[in-house]
Amino acid sequence: MKLQIIVGSTREGRKSLQFSKWITNTAKELKDVNVEMVDLKDFDLPIFNEAVSPRYNPDRKVEGDVKKFLDKIAEADGYVFVSPEYNHSISGALKNALDYTGFELSKKPAAVATHGSVGGARAAEHLKMILSECQAVIVPINLHFNHFIDGNIDEDGNLIKELKELQYGPHTTVNTMLGDLVWYANALKAAK
Numbered sequence: 001m002k003l004q005i006i007v008g009s010t011r012e013g014r015k016s017l018q019f020s021k022w023i024t025n026t027a028k029e030l031k032d033v034n035v036e037m038v039d040l041k042d043f044d045l046p047i048f049n050e051a052v053s054p055r056y057n058p059d060r061k062v063e064g065d066v067k068k069f070l071d072k073i074a075e076a077d078g079y080v081f082v083s084p085e086y087n088h089s090i091s092g093a094l095k096n097a098l099d100y101t102g103f104e105l106s107k108k109p110a111a112v113a114t115h116g117s118v119g120g121a122r123a124a125e126h127l128k129m130i131l132s133e134c135q136a137v138i139v140p141i142n143l144h145f146n147h148f149i150d151g152n153i154d155e156d157g158n159l160i161k162e163l164k165e166l167q168y169g170p171h172t173t174v175n176t177m178l179g180d181l182v183w184y185a186n187a188l189k190a191a192k
């Protein structure tokens with residue numbers, strides 16, 4: 001079972017990186033799961049400009065970083081998509097990356113993890129709709145981190161003790177979300 005944590009912010013000084021590292025570190029504690037953090041910043045994806053929508057283009061040929069990105073995400077059995085909230089939606093970088101997808105996410109579970117002043121709640125709602133159109137199966141539990149990232153998650157992705165011990169806090173939610181993600185990934189894999 002292979003899970004990927006997709007880092008959906010590419011800007012200088014992004015907080016999504018330490019947030020994603022925390023989710024990745026937590027996922028690495030799961031049994032029998034291979035976890036990889038996939039950073040959109042590692043791919044030079046131009047603004048999508050293909051003449052035909054990828055899912056309606058049987059003759060599609062991709063190359064360069066677009067191919068590298070699509071081949072990478074095709075490897076996973078399930079995903080956590082991490083997004084900041086920009087102007088009440090997801091980042092342009094993440095939307096652009098998702099516009100490139102053909103059937104790489106098809107019938108695979110995707111969980112959504114956002115942050116921002118209201119835990120990225122508005123971005124999360126958009127992201128779930130977008131991922132659904134990308135043929136992914138949406139994991140119902142979302143992770144909305146509504147604390148400041150600086151001071152609560154360090155550069156290496158460690159959550160502070162106070163939040164780790166908080167009942168119904170982010171530590172509980174991330175574990176519930178990841179547990180459900182694995183459950184769906186196993187169920188869907190078996191069904192295939």
Ligand SMILES: Cc1cc2nc3c(=O)[nH]c(=O)nc-3n(C[C@H](O)[C@H](O)[C@H](O)COP(=O)(O)O)c2cc1C
Binds near residue numbers: 011086118
């Ligand atoms: C262009 C832009 C738009 C933003 N819009 C919102 C917003 O609508 N709601 C919100 O809660 N935070 C908003 N923020 C604050 C971000 O959620 C916050 O800066 C967060 O750290 C961004 O994630 P990142 O650092 O990983 O890019 C915005 C930030 C930027 C740069």
